Every structure is written in C-alpha cells, then in structure tokens.
Amino acid sequence: MAPITSSKPTSRRPRSGKRHSKVVIIGSGPAGHTAAIYLARANLNPVMFEGMLANGLAAGGQLTTTTEVENFPGFPLGIGGIELMDKFRDQSARFGTEIITETVSKVDLSARPFLYWREGEEDDPAAAESCDALIMATGASAKRMNLPGEDTYWNSGISACAVCDGAVPIFRKKPLAVIGGGDSAAEEALYLTKFGSHVFVLVRRDQLRASKIMSKRLRSHPNVTIMWNTIALSAEGDGNLLQNLKIKNIKTGEESDLQVNGLFYAIGHTPATELVSEQLECDADGYIMTKPGTAETSIPGVFAAGDVQDKRYRQAITSAGSGCMAAMEAERFLAEDEDELHLDEFNQETPQSAGSNGSGGASEINGVNGVHNISLQDDSPEPLKA
Numbered sequence: 001m002a003p004i005t006s007s008k009p010t011s012r013r014p015r016s017g018k019r020h021s022k023v024v025i026i027g028s029g030p031a032g033h034t035a036a037i038y039l040a041r042a043n044l045n046p047v048m049f050e051g052m053l054a055n056g057l058a059a060g061g062q063l064t065t066t067t068e069v070e071n072f073p074g075f076p077l078g079i080g081g082i083e084l085m086d087k088f089r090d091q092s093a094r095f096g097t098e099i100i101t102e103t104v105s106k107v108d109l110s111a112r113p114f115l116y117w118r119e120g121e122e123d124d125p126a127a128a129e130s131c132d133a134l135i136m137a138t139g140a141s142a143k144r145m146n147l148p149g150e151d152t153y154w155n156s157g158i159s160a161c162a163v164c165d166g167a168v169p170i171f172r173k174k175p176l177a178v179i180g181g182g183d184s185a186a187e188e189a190l191y192l193t194k195f196g197s198h199v200f201v202l203v204r205r206d207q208l209r210a211s212k213i214m215s216k217r218l219r220s221h222p223n224v225t226i227m228w229n230t231i232a233l234s235a236e237g238d239g240n241l242l243q244n245l246k247i248k249n250i251k252t253g254e255e256s257d258l259q260v261n262g263l264f265y266a267i268g269h270t271p272a273t274e275l276v277s278e279q280l281e282c283d284a285d286g287y288i289m290t291k292p293g294t295a296e297t298s299i300p301g302v303f304a305a306g307d308v309q310d311k312r313y314r315q316a317i318t319s320a321g322s323g324c325m326a327a328m329e330a331e332r333f334l335a336e337d338e339d340e341l342h343l344d345e346f347n348q349e350t351p352q353s354a355g356s357n358g359s360g361g362a363s364e365i366n367g368v369n370g371v372h373n374i375s376l377q378d379d380s381p382e383p384l385k386a
C-alpha cells in the first residue's frame with residue numbers, strides 16, 4: 001500500500017455558532033465506542049453520532065447482525081452480538097460520551113475546525129456543526145449476493161466471515177462452501193478446513209484471482225474442491241438451517257445441487273467512506289488510508305479506526321484496538337492544537353515576539369480571517385504569558 005502524503009489544512013475558520021465540540025466520532029461499532037471510552041475518560045467530552053440505520057446498519061454496527069460472538073476476549077462463554085454492543089454503548093455513556101442517534105451526511109475537512117452536517121440538514125450552511133478533531137469509525141459492510149433463501153439462512157448457515165463463524169457447531173464436520181476467487185476466499189476456505197468435513201470453493205471464472213501462493217495452497221489441499229465456472233442460484237434448507245445450494249455451471253449451463261451446511265461469502269466488503277472519499281486519501285478499494293502503525297489519515301486531526309480503514313483483519317477486537325489508537329492520537333493532537341492556539345494568542349498580544357517567531361504555521365493562522373473568533377474552552381489552561 002502506498003504511503004499517504006500528509007497535507008495539513010492551512011487555514012482556520014470560525015467555530016460553528018450552532019455547536020462546536022472538541023472531538024466528534026462518526027460511527028458506533030467497536031472502534032467508535034472504544035475511542036469514545038478513552039476520550040471520555042480523558043475528559044474530552046466526545047460526541048458520538050451513532051447513526052440512524054447508516055450504511056444499512058443499526059447503531060452498534062456489524063455485530064448487531066450476528067448471534068453469538070465467541071472470540072471477543074473477556075467473555076469465555078461467548079456473548080450475543082447485540083448484547084456486546086449494548087455493553088460497549090453503556091461504557092461509553094457511563095464516562096460521559098454524548099451519543100446522538102443521527103447520521104452524519106456531509107463533512108468539510110478543508111479547514112479547521114472541521115465542519116459536519118446531520119442527515120436532512122446537509123443543504124443548509126447554517127446547520128453546520130464543528131469540531132477540532134474527527135474520528136471516522138463508520139465501518140464497512142460485507143457484500144451479499146441476495147440469493148433466494150439468503151435472508152432465511154443468514155446466520156443460520158450463511159455468513160460473510162469464516163474467522164467469526166467457522167467454529168460454531170452447525171459447521172463442525174459438515175460440508176461447507178465458499179464463494180469467491182480472491183485471496184480472502186482462499187484464506188476463508190483454508191481456515192474452514194479446520195472445522196468442515198470438506199470445503200467447496202465456487203469460482204465464477206476458470207481461474208483464481210488469489211495470489212500464486214494462496215492459489216497453490218488452496219489447490220493442493222486434500223479437503224478442498226474448487227468448482228470452476230460455477231455460481232450459486234439459491235440457498236435451501238429446512239426453514240431453520242441451510243442444507244443445500246442450487247448451483248449452475250455457467251459454461252455448460254448445467255444446474256445441480258450441492259449439499260452443504262455452510263455458505264461463506266468472500267466477495268469483498270464495502271467500506272463506509274462515501275462521506276470522505278473525495279477529501280481523505282483512500283485506496284483503490286475505497287478504504288481510508290492511514291499512516292502505518294497509526295490512525296492518522298491524510299488530514300491532521302482526522303483519524304480513522306476500525307473496518308473503514310482495515311481490509312485485512314476486520315475483527316471486533318482489532319477495530320476496538322484501532323479505536324483506542326485513534327483516541328490517544330486525537331488527544332495528543334488536541335493538546336498540541338491548543339498549545340498552537342495559545343501561542344497564537346500570545347503572539348497577538350505581543351507583536352514583537354510574533355515578528356520574531358518565524359513560524360510559517362503561526363503567521364498563516366494569524367492571517368486568516370476569523371481566527372479571532374476562536375475562543376478557548378472554559379477548561380483550557382491559561383494562555384502563555386510573557
């Protein structure tokens with residue numbers, strides 16, 4: 001992945017008269033809530049927009065669409081996805097996060113403070129709210145095929161995450177199928193060989209898109225059969241659990257049954273980056289790019305955490321981990337930003353020292369119309385005095 005080239009917004013503008021926050025979090029999955037817990041405990045009064053069915057998901061994110069989560073540390077007996085996310089939310093709220101059940105539909109990251117609009121207000125400039133730092137934790141969603149029967153057997157045989165669901169009892173020692181031909185499909189299929197009796201990989205074309213090494217591992221596995229030129233037509237079962245796939249060979253036109261108890265989609269995810277795709281550096285698949293080992297995006301003060309910036313691990317625990325990173329980096333950014341503002345005020349009060357400062361950043365800020373409107377928070381430390 002190419003490194004991002006950081007480009008600092010050069011200008012400042014007045015805060016929103018409607019509402020200004022130090023830090024706003026957009027998104028309410030494990031990443032957003034972990035960031036909120038850290039920021040709230042650091043007394044930064046975070047505001048979270050948890051979304052109103054944003055990106056087709058309930059507040060709480062992807063885990064609200066699953067039954068049992070068995071790999072989140074701290075829950076040795078597993079925990080329901082909705083219950084886990086309720087606990088995340090309770091913990092965010094307990095430390096003072098303001099949680100707003102609305103979707104953010106527009107952002108303007110061209111200057112600081114950053115501006116954002118709530119859904120339904122995006123055409124009204126006066127409705128803009130502002131924040132000094134922004135954490136994007138809008139997540140992603142697995143692409144689905146919308147097969148007949150998919151809704152009936154979703155979470156009852158059909159899944160989009162082998163690592164999440166592969167180990168559950170309904171798949172143990174049972175024939176399973178994976179749809180997809182890329183690295184993810186190969187990885188998922190190989191992972192599933194630990195649990196299923198046999199894994200069928202349905203590939204639409206007559207070759208894999210996966211890397212050579214992954215293709216080789218897949219092809220040589222004794223418990224994997226690759227079905228070339230094959231698509232799924234429908235999912236069937238007893239009304240409770242998946243038992244069969246109707247499949248079709250698109251070269252011969254032949255239709256047949258494939259008796260499997262599990263179907264795993266590995267056809268990609270869609271990151272929820274519509275809000276920022278024109279403003280932040282994103283990769284070819286639309287994921288927000290971050291500086292390696294950090295949550296920093298191409299705009300200082302904007303951080304990204306969770307699945308919206310991670311196409312590799314896509315787990316609740318890794319999302320939570322990156323939410324923690326985003327919070328700690330936002331906290332440091334805000335402290336440095338406040339120092340910069342104090343220095344600026346100091347320079348305005350003592351013009352001779354401003355003249356000798358020589359800092360491009362400070363003089364740029366001084367020159368921007370509206371900077372005088374930026375008032376320090378009540379809880380800010382005293383500005384530096386000469």
Ligand SMILES: Cc1cc2nc3c(=O)[nH]c(=O)nc-3n(C[C@H](O)[C@H](O)[C@H](O)COP(=O)(O)OP(=O)(O)OC[C@H]3O[C@@H](n4cnc5c(N)ncnc54)[C@H](O)[C@@H]3O)c2cc1C
Nearest residue numbers: 027028029030031051061062104139164306307314315316
């Ligand atoms: C069916 C299923 C089962 C899974 N099982 C497991 C498992 O067992 N273990 C595991 O570790 N992982 C599991 N995962 C993966 C895990 O759910 C994700 O990795 C994790 O939820 C990603 O967290 P996130 O915080 O990045 O965002 P998400 O969980 O994707 O949440 C993002 C939230 O932000 C909201 N949002 C988006 N845009 C906006 C906006 N503009 N304004 C306001 N809100 C917005 C969305 O509505 C959503 O609620 C599973 C995923 C799925 C789909």
